[in-house]
Amino acid sequence: MNVEDLVFNTIEQNPQRFENLLTHLGYTKTHxxxxxxxxxxxxxxxxxxxxxxxxxxxxxxxxxxxxxxxxxxxxxxxxxxxxxxxxxxxxxxxx
Structure with a gap:
């Protein structure tokens, strides 16, 4: 499994965690x-x-x-x- 697949699988499994990460990085308009x-x-x-x-x-x-x-x-x-x-x-x- 390559890194890209790993990242996308993680996002699919826990989208809220990904959104929290983006918010923490300053991208608050994700929704x-x-x-x-x-x-x-x-x-x-x-x-x-x-x-x-x-x-x-x-x-x-x-x-x-x-x-x-x-x-x-x-x-x-x-x-x-x-x-x-x-x-x-x-x-x-x-x-």
Whole structure:
């Protein structure tokens, strides 16, 4: 058995341990499966209180507004690839 097979077998047997390892290494967005997220889903992914988001001025930051996709419907949709940018802006503005 080569190393690659060993690694993949270990991940299949205990995916939670692998996720914990990734989290420990700084890769916290391992469970982002959806490509497009509503505002509520985006807040859940980032650990932001939804009520705090709705009341804050950060949501109207021009950098955040540019990331929104409003063509889908009434709700604001955010791309999962933009979560790191949103999180950085949120932390920056909350300081």
């Amino acid at each position: 982002t499966l959806k490509k497009n997220l509503t505002t509520k889903e985006m807040c859940e992914q980032l650990g932001i209180n939804y009520s705090s988001w709705k009341q804050s001025d950060v949501r109207n930051d021009i950098r955040i507004v540019r990331l929104r996709d409003t063509t889908v419907g009434r709700n604001h949709i955010y791309k999962s690839k933009d979560l790191d940018i949103i999180e950085r802006i949120w932390k920056e503005r909350k300081r």
